[in-house]
Amino acid sequence: MINNSVSFSRILGQEKAVRFLKGVLSRQRIPHGYLFLGMPGVGKTSTAIAMAQALNCVEPREGEACGRCKPCRGIEDRSFHDLVFLEPENQVIKIEKIRELERILAFKPQFGKYRVTVVREADKMTLEAANAFLKTLEEPPPGNVLVLQASDLSQLMPTIVSRCQKVRFQPIPVPLIASWLAEKKGVDPQKGLLLAKLSEGSIARAVQMLEEEYESKRGECFSRLMELSKLSEGEVLDLALELKGKGRAEQAPIELLFSLWKTWLRDLLLLKTGGPERLLIHGDRLAQLKSGWNAYTIDSLMEALRLLDQAEKDMTGFRNMDLMLENLLLALKRLGTADRAQAVGA
Structure with a gap:
């Protein structure tokens, strides 16, 4: 679930992951590969966007982006060309997508200090695509940060996993989801609490159940x-x-x-x-x-x-x-x- 206005302070229920990433960014020791692990709908994409802002912010403070400078605004409204998303098509990521990404990464970042590439559902890469991506991950061009997202670690090649900094995302606590549903979706407290329990810790799943009227x-x-x-x-x-x-x-x-x-x-x-x-x-x-x-x-x-x-x-x-x-x-x-x-x- 992608939120257009994102910062680390707005990531819900992932304090440990956010604290770790802010610490890494504030020390200016930036690994070129990250693996965000967790079930769908717990904030992996939102955190990757917040990370892209923090990396490219003109005036970051303690690992947090200012939200006001040109790179921050560009990332927020998706006009920032150095934030790249790679997603599955028909439930798979094929080698053609990786080849296309390689062509993009061959050029220096256009507007920011870092190009951040977010590979959503990286565990859906075909074997051929995974082998091609491994070469990119081993020696990415300077100025590139690759963020892989996955829910099933067993579906990723061990050689890819070993070359990434793993960051685990936990299921979001029920009270936080219920409060979010009340604030953002106007759901009454009793219904919000039920949806939060049914969601198993995923805001995206809670929203899907709300839209599909699954509680009824x-x-x-x-x-x-x-x-x-x-x-x-x-x-x-x-x-x-x-x-x-x-x-x-x-x-x-x-x-x-x-x-x-x-x-x-x-x-x-x-x-x-x-x-x-x-x-x-x-x-x-x-x-x-x-x-x-x-x-x-x-x-x-x-x-x-x-x-x-x-x-x-x-x-x-x-x-x-x-x-x-x-x-x-x-x-x-x-x-x-x-x-x-x-x-x-x-």
Whole structure:
């Protein structure tokens, strides 16, 4: 999520990362390669923009940009040509994009002290693109700073990771997201708190859920999950086909569905282990939660959560999404079916 007006002081919930970067900048020891690691929507891009401002500011103070000089204003309104973004196309970054970047980096920065290149979702580089990028990363032309962003470290070449200064971004605390939603989006406190809990620490995901009105669709989403065990394998494959159709047009709804399922299963796990009801994310749907009490055992809930975690990672990689969805839904069906049978046998 890109915010047009950015400075380090406005980065939400990433005090450790910001403190580290400001310290590096104030000491004037600038590595040429950074790797910003964290889930989507936690401020990696906003921090990269703030860093570009601080590096090119005419009058920086203690690692913070002034926000008033020509480079700062240019970066804010995106007229600054020494801030470059490289992004995936159709979920991948191909070697052609890297070749194009190499041509840009061959020239000195035009207007600032540093050219800052932000490679968004760098974990989506093809192997060919990654090998080409490695050569650039090893010896970038003077005056260039490369900022890679990734959510899945395992999808990056180890040689690329080893040549970058890693900066980790944490999930944003629930109260901060709820306050941000109230201030920036005018969301009422109760709804904002629910969205913040559902977001799993991502402002971008909270905004997507707000726009998709997912908090009002929870009942339908949860019913789909709980009814999986009652469907035939053919019906499960039909559901996968429906989700795949959505995925090709817009991937976010599937990711949001998986996120909602995870919070539902997490609440079931909390109830099954005797946890306090005040910690439930979906406490307003306690009756519906308790109606699914016997659908899963504790072990199967943990396995279902693991499967959904892996599915979210698979969606950002180069895996076959069709096969991934089919296998996921069938596995969730079997977990529920086995546990219903176990409950009946008991």
